[in-house]
Amino acid sequence: MNTARRSFMVAGAAALAFAPVAAAGGDEKQAEAAKVDGLTCLDYGRSYICNTASFNAVRFWVESRTVMVDGEQRFEFYQCGSCKSENTFAKEDLFAKENYDFMPILGDGHWLVFRRTARLNPNYRQIKTPDGFWGPANLKLREARKLTVLETWEQIRDATAAATPIVSRTEIQDETTGLKAIIECPVKTMNISLDLKMYQVDTGPIALPDLSKRHEPRIDCLRLAFVAFNAPHFADFVIEQPTKVIEEEQEKCQIHHYSGPISLKAKNTLLTVGDP
Structure with missing residues (x-):
């Protein structure tokens, strides 16, 4: 799947029949994923978001998923593992001196990035489209089979x-x-x-x-x-x-x-x- 947006249309608001998430990519074949209440479950040890920008094709681990339901529309948001602010690809001093916690969430065509500093940060939340960060995102999501x-x-x-x-x-x-x-x-x-x-x-x-x-x-x-x-x-x-x-x-x-x-x-x- 080569898009960051995932919308779901279902027959009724009460139904919990979700479209399957993307397999891991490549030629790997995946057995049919198991479902509970009509919803597949991510394999959180093996689900990632791979970005495509040439300056940093960064890969994030998917740490949790939030599925929002609004009538017949459904939207998935993927909260990724946190890291620290870096001087990426520098020759030395790889961590930023004024360091902060960094955590991204992807869904519905946008990234939401949190930056937690040692004091209140007016830029604590930032929302951009994928092109504003690391280019189009490839969702490499694996589902549990049992x-x-x-x-x-x-x-x-x-x-x-x-x-x-x-x-x-x-x-x-x-x-x-x-x-x-x-x-x-x-x-x-x-x-x-x-x-x-x-x-x-x-x-x-x-x-x-x-x-x-x-x-x-x-x-x-x-x-x-x-x-x-x-x-x-x-x-x-x-x-x-x-x-x-x-x-x-x-x-x-x-x-x-x-x-x-x-x-x-x-x-x-x-x-x-x-x-x-």
Whole structure:
């Protein structure tokens, strides 16, 4: 697939039948991908976005996926792994002196780039088309061929102890706008209480959409967040945002930091991903 834009037309808003994502490219043939609730699952260990600019054909690892549903239209956004600001291809001093965290998200024909500095950065968010960054993007996305839904605590406990890759899906919806989103990501941290027979997912960053209104461009709705849940019906999020630094009851400054936890009604699903 040689485009950054992915729109999906389906028969009804309630249906969850997604078109398959692109295979890895080349002549490699891929077995039919498995689906849960009509949606394929990315193989997050082997999914990348490869760019094409001659000055830097940079490759990004896909770390999470957010699927937005607006009526019969569906849009996918791919949050990529973070890195640090660089003097790319320099002979020395490869990291920028005034360093910052860099994270890109691609979807619906745009890149959204986050730059988190040591202080509030007026250029924290930047949106451009692919031509404004690294040229047309090739989505090298692989899908899982075997998926199993973890429906009980015992299944979650055993999959965790066996070091089986687990992917979480969190579906949220705004009742006023009707906008819906499915946030899919590999579970990096899974807490298991053998005493309480409970689990708790704590993972991120993910791309959390603001569904309270329609944004233009659509990618502007996304914020960086971490997600936690220990039940199928709600999820808590902590969002990266301007946050006050308080010392001795006085505000010293503000920085971009994960703060202000919120809780949302959600549908959470845990999946194990089999061998490719």
